[in-house]
Amino acid sequence: MTTWLSIGILFTFVAIAFIIYRWGNIQCIGVTPVRKFTFIAILFTSGLDVGLIMFPLTEFSGYADLVTNPEYAFSNPLAIEFGFWGFFIWAFYFLTCFYFCVIEPRVKFFEIPLIKLINNIVIIGTCAFTAYLLLVNLPWYLPELGDGETIVGSFYLIVLLVIATAVYSSTNIRYVRVLSLASSWLFLALIGLMWAGAFLADGSGLGEFFSTFALIGDYFANLHHFVLPINDYHEFYLFWWFAWSIMIGQFTARFVGGFRTYQVLIAMMVFPSIPIAIWFTVLYYYSVNAIPVAGFYNLAMVFVGVTFVINSLDSLVRLYTDNLNLTVQRFGKTSYIIGNIAVLSGLTLLFKLDFLQIQWVGALAIGLILGCFGYILLTHYRQVVKIKCSPKGNTIDYNKIELSN
Numbered sequence: 001m002t003t004w005l006s007i008g009i010l011f012t013f014v015a016i017a018f019i020i021y022r023w024g025n026i027q028c029i030g031v032t033p034v035r036k037f038t039f040i041a042i043l044f045t046s047g048l049d050v051g052l053i054m055f056p057l058t059e060f061s062g063y064a065d066l067v068t069n070p071e072y073a074f075s076n077p078l079a080i081e082f083g084f085w086g087f088f089i090w091a092f093y094f095l096t097c098f099y100f101c102v103i104e105p106r107v108k109f110f111e112i113p114l115i116k117l118i119n120n121i122v123i124i125g126t127c128a129f130t131a132y133l134l135l136v137n138l139p140w141y142l143p144e145l146g147d148g149e150t151i152v153g154s155f156y157l158i159v160l161l162v163i164a165t166a167v168y169s170s171t172n173i174r175y176v177r178v179l180s181l182a183s184s185w186l187f188l189a190l191i192g193l194m195w196a197g198a199f200l201a202d203g204s205g206l207g208e209f210f211s212t213f214a215l216i217g218d219y220f221a222n223l224h225h226f227v228l229p230i231n232d233y234h235e236f237y238l239f240w241w242f243a244w245s246i247m248i249g250q251f252t253a254r255f256v257g258g259f260r261t262y263q264v265l266i267a268m269m270v271f272p273s274i275p276i277a278i279w280f281t282v283l284y285y286y287s288v289n290a291i292p293v294a295g296f297y298n299l300a301m302v303f304v305g306v307t308f309v310i311n312s313l314d315s316l317v318r319l320y321t322d323n324l325n326l327t328v329q330r331f332g333k334t335s336y337i338i339g340n341i342a343v344l345s346g347l348t349l350l351f352k353l354d355f356l357q358i359q360w361v362g363a364l365a366i367g368l369i370l371g372c373f374g375y376i377l378l379t380h381y382r383q384v385v386k387i388k389c390s391p392k393g394n395t396i397d398y399n400k401i402e403l404s405n
Helices: 001-021 038-044 050-054 056-064 076-087 087-107 115-139 151-167 173-199 208-219 233-254 261-270 273-288 296-323 333-353 358-385
Strands: 027-030 259-260
Touching: 001 087, 001 233, 001 261, 001 358, 038 173, 038 233, 038 259, 038 261, 050 056, 050 115, 050 296, 056 076, 056 115, 056 261, 056 273, 076 087, 076 208, 076 273, 087 233, 087 358, 115 151, 115 233, 115 296, 115 333, 115 358, 151 296, 151 333, 173 208, 173 273, 173 296, 208 273, 233 259, 233 296, 233 358, 259 261, 261 273, 296 333
Parallel strands: none
Antiparallel strands: 027 259
16 A cells, blocks of 8 residues: 555655646636635645544644654654645645646546546545544543543534535535635634734733744645654555545636636645634644643534534545535435445445545545546547646636636
C-alpha cells in the first residue's frame, strides 16, 4: 500500500508541474462560474471536515512524544499538524479541479459506466468514513456521556441522527446552501471564541499568539519531509486526502470563474490554509499550556463538528445519488431517505468493525487517477495536448452569475 500511495503522490506532483508548464496561463472557467471571492469562499467551505475540529487536540501529544515517534523529531507538533492538513496537500485538489474544469469535458473518462460506479463507491465510502470519525471522537469530547474512552449507545444515536439529518438535507439544494454558509460562520465564530479565551486572558496577549503562530514556519523549512509518508499515520492521512480529491475537484471545478491556472493553484494552496493555520495555532496554545477545554468549549467543538459532518454528508449524498440516478424524483422522499440512512449507517459500522479502511478508498481513488491518465494516453492524447482554453461553452457573464448546484 505504501508503494501504491507513493506512486500516486509522485504522479500527482509531476502532473501538476506539467499542467503549470503547459497550461499555466490559460483562463479556467467552469460550467457555473462565480466571482473570484465567492470561489475562494467555496474552497474554504469544501475543505471543512470534522477531523479539522476534533483531531488536533488528540494528536499534538503524539507528535511531541519523540520516544515513541522519533520520526517527528525534524519539526514541532504544530508544524506537523499543519503539514498533515494544509498548504502543499491542497495541490491534490488543484489537480482534480483543473482536470474536471478543462480536460474532462473533452475526455469524459468519468462518464464511462464502470468508472462512474467506482467513483461513486469512493464517494459513498468517504461519506461513511466521515460519520465514523465523528463516532470515534465523541467519547473524548463528551466524556459526560460515558467513561471518556468507550463508545456507548448515546454516541451511536447521535451519529444516526446526524446521518438522518444530512440525508434529509440532501433532498433540497436550499438546505445544502444554508448548511454550507452555517458551517463557515460557525467555524469562524469558534476560532474567534477560543482565540479570545486563550489570548485575551490574564497572562497572555497578542505576542503569545504570534510567537505560537510562527512555529508553523518550520513546516515550510521542512516541506520535503511531508511529500512521501513519514509513517503509517501520515500514510493514513494521505490516503484520506486522495479519497476526497476526486469529488472535491469535481465540485469546485464547476465554480471556477476566470482564474488563470497558476492562480487556481495558489488560491487552493493558500486561502484555505490561512484559517486552518490560525485554528491549529489556537488549539496548540491550549494544548501546551494545559488550558482546560472541558465543558463549554468541548460542547462548542462538538456542535461545529456535527455541523461539518452534516454539511459534508448532504453534499456527497446529493452527488452520488444524482450520479447513480438514485434520486427523490425516482424513488420518492421516504424510500430515498430510508435507503441512504441504511447504507451509510451500515458502512459506518463496517469502518468501526475494521471491515473497511479509508486507505482502501484512497487506493481506489489513486487507481482512478492513474487509470484516467492511461486512458488519455491511449485514446485522447492528441486532443488533450492541443487544449488552449477552457471548453468553449463555458463563459463568464457576471450579470447572470448565480451559485447553483
